[in-house]
Amino acid sequence: MHSDAALWHRAASGNKAAFGELFERHAQAVWNHAYRLTGSWSLAEDLTSMTFLTAWRKLHEVTLVRDSALPWLYAVAGNLARTEFRSSGRFARLLRRIPTVETIEDHADSVVDKVDGEVRMRVLLQAVARLPKSERQAVELCLIGELSIAEAAELLGLEEVSIRSRLSRARSRLRRMLGDDLLEGTR
Numbered sequence: 249m250h251s252d253a254a255l256w257h258r259a260a261s262g263n264k265a266a267f268g269e270l271f272e273r274h275a276q277a278v279w280n281h282a283y284r285l286t287g288s289w290s291l292a293e294d295l296t297s298m299t300f301l302t303a304w305r306k307l308h309e310v311t312l313v314r315d316s317a318l319p320w321l322y323a324v325a326g327n328l329a330r331t332e333f334r335s336s337g338r339f340a341r342l343l344r345r346i347p348t349v350e351t352i353e354d355h356a357d358s359v360v361d362k363v364d365g366e367v368r369m370r371v372l373l374q375a376v377a378r379l380p381k382s383e384r385q386a387v388e389l390c391l392i393g394e395l396s397i398a399e400a401a402e403l404l405g406l407e408e409v410s411i412r413s414r415l416s417r418a419r420s421r422l423r424r425m426l427g428d429d430l431l432e433g434t435r
Contacts, residue, residue, distance in 0.1 A: 253315040260307040267307075270317055271300055278321050284392045285329040287369035295332070299325045319403045322393040326385075330377075375425045376418075383418035386411050391418075 250258075250269070258266035278299050283292035302324050303310075303317070310320055376387050389400040390411065397415075401408045 251315050252317040253312050256307065256310070256312055256317060259304075267304060270303075274318055274321055275300070277318060278325055281322050281393050282325045282329060284369070285326060285373060285388065286332070287367075287373060291329075291332065295325050295328050298328050302328075314399065314402060316399075319389070319395055319399050322389060322395060323403065326388045326393070372422075372426065375422055378425070379418055379421055383414045383421065386414035387418045387422075390415055 250266075252270060252273070255266045255270045255273075259270060275296060279292050279296045282295035282299070283289060286292055286295065299321055303321060312320060376384055376392070379387065385404060386400060389395045389403065390397060395403070397408050397411045401411045404411070
């Protein structure tokens with residue numbers, strides 16, 4: 249099994265099969281990360297595709313952290329998710345200006361009861377988006393992205409103690425914003 253760094257180098261030299269192997273190795277993890285960032289299956293699929301398209305375009309520009317492509321892919325997915333939230337916020341503001349029309353109930357109402365987890369995730373993600381940038385980055389990489397503190401520290405060019413401190417402050421802020429119920433899975 250080849251390392252990510254070796255595959256990345258081969259892909260940068262034009263070897264499409266090497267890039268395909270990187271995709272197969274990390275696509276599920278990137279999708280999971282994108283889903284945790286957005287709370288949406290379809291948006292997670294789009295972000296995963298966009299993340300690997302960005303990787304393909306930047307093969308020659310990127311240096312991998314600890315010979316793993318995953319931290320960089322997570323960072324790209326996080327940046328794309330933030331861009332998506334900004335554009336969806338503009339779209340939502342536009343929709344609020346359109347007069348509402350009465351809707352007819354359909355089977356979608358029964359589906360709403362099944363998406364409580366997605367709603368909780370979105371509430372949490374909105375609160376994370378309000379954190380200071382340094383704390384938000386630590387949360388996105390370590391708690392949402394499931395990178396180790398060491399990997400996040402290396403990716404951000406910081407000491408591990410700084411990442412731990414940022415995570416601690418972020419958890420405190422999130423508890424004040426949301427209460428303990430929504431944070432049970434982040435401990």
